[in-house]
Ligand SMILES: NC(=O)C1=CN([C@@H]2O[C@H](COP(=O)(O)OP(=O)(O)OC[C@H]3O[C@@H](n4cnc5c(N)ncnc54)[C@H](OP(=O)(O)O)[C@@H]3O)[C@@H](O)[C@H]2O)C=CC1
C-alpha cells in the first residue's frame with residue numbers, strides 16, 4: 001500500500017460535487033453501486049454522502065477536517081446537541097474553507113440523504129441512536145458502545161444497561177490493520193479506543209506468534225487532553241492540566257477490558273494487564289510505553305524482525321529502526337502509529353514504545369480508514385497527510 005494514491009486501476013472520471021463546486025477526479029468506486037443518484041439528469045454523481053453525528057465535538061470535527069481532502073466522500077449531514085442550529089465554522093473557525101451543511105439536532109436529521117455515518121457521540125448515548133438508524137446505512141461508531149463482545153462486561157465497566165445488545169453481536173471491531181477482512185464486509189464497525197489502538201498494534205502480532213509471555217504485561221500510557229472530549233470539565237481546566245501530570249483510572253480504566261479482549265484473542269488464553277493512563281499537558285498525542293517478558297530464547301531482534309515483517313506492507317504502522325525513539329510530534333495530525341522496541345536492562349524483558357495521534361489513528365483517522373474499506377475505496381484515501389512537526 002505504501003506510496004499509492006486513492007486511484008485504483010482502470011479509473012473512470014467522475015464529477016464530485018463539493019459544496020457549490022464540481023471537481024473532476026479520476027476514481028474507481030468498487031462497492032457503492034447502491035449509492036443513489038443525487039443529481040438526476042446531470043452528468044454528475046458518484047460521491048458517497050456521509051453524515052457526521054456529533055460534528056461539533058473533537059472527533060467529529062476531525063473527521064470533517066480529514067474529509068476535506070477526500071475525493072469521494074462528501075459531508076451532507078452534521079448533527080450537534082448544544083450547538084445545533086449553528087454553522088460548523090462558527091463553532092470551529094479552522095473549518096471555514098469548507099462548504100458544509102449547518103449543524104442540526106439528530107431528531108431533525110433525514111437519514112435517507114446519507115449513505116453512511118460516523119457516529120462521534122458520547123458512549124452510553126450512542127446505542128439507541130445507532131439502533132434507530134436505517135439498516136441500509138454503513139456506520140462507524142467511535143464510541144465504546146459496541147467494542148466489547150460480552151454485553152455483561154460492557155455493563156460492568158460502563159455502569160449501565162446496554163440498550164442495543166443485538167447490535168453488539170453484529171459489530172466488527174475496527175482495528176484496521178489486524179481485522180481488514182471482517183471490516184470490508186461490515187455494516188457496523190466499532191472503532192477502537194485510542195489507548196487500545198496504541199497497545200494492540202504492537203502486542204497482538206507478538207502474542208499471536210508466541211514471542212512474548214502473556215503474563216506480566218505493563219502498560220504505562222500518556223494522553224493529550226483532547227482525548228477527554230470538548231465538553232467543559234473542571235478536571236480539564238488549564239490550571240489543572242498545565243505544568244503538571246497525573247495518572248487516572250488506576251487499575252480500573254474502562255479501556256482495560258478492551259485491551260484484554262484483543263490480547264486474549266491473540267494469545268489464545270486469558271491475558272490480564274497492568275494499565276495506568278496519565279493526562280499530560282498537551283492538546284493531542286499519546287504514547288504507550290509497554291514492558292513485556294520475552295519467551296525463553298527470544299531476543300529483542302526477534303521482536304523487531306517480526307513486527308517489521310508483519311507491518312512491512314502497511315502505510316500507517318511503522319516499525320522504527322533499532323534505537324530510534326518516537327515522539328508524539330512525529331505522528332501529530334496524521335494517521336501513523338510509530339513503534340520502536342528496546343532491550344530492557346532486566347534480562348529477558350523488552351520495552352515497546354508506541355505513539356499515535358489520539359484524534360487521528362486513535363479515533364477519526366482510523367474511522368475513515370475503516371469507512372474507506374467498508375465502501376470499497378482505497379484504504380488510505382484522505383489519510384496521507386504527513387505529520388505536523390513540531
Ligand atoms: N477524543 C478522543 O481522543 C477520542 C474519543 N473517542 C470517542 O468518540 C466519541 C466522541 O468523542 P469526542 O469527539 O472527544 O467528544 P466531544 O465531547 O468533543 O463531542 C461530543 C459530540 O456529541 C454531541 N452530543 C453530546 N451529547 C449528545 C446527546 N445526548 N445527543 C446528541 N449529541 C450529543 C456533542 O454536541 P454539542 O457539542 O453540540 O453539545 C458533540 O458534537 C466518544 O464516544 C469518545 O469516547 C474515541 C477515541 C478517541
Ligand SMILES: CC(=O)N[C@@H](CCC(=O)OP(=O)(O)O)C(=O)O
Pocket residue numbers: 142143144192193194195223224225226227228229277279362
Ligand atoms: C484523556 C482522556 O480522557 N482519554 C479518554 C480516552 C479517549 C478514548 O480513546 O477513548 P474512548 O473512545 O473509549 O472514549 C479516557 O481516558 O477516557
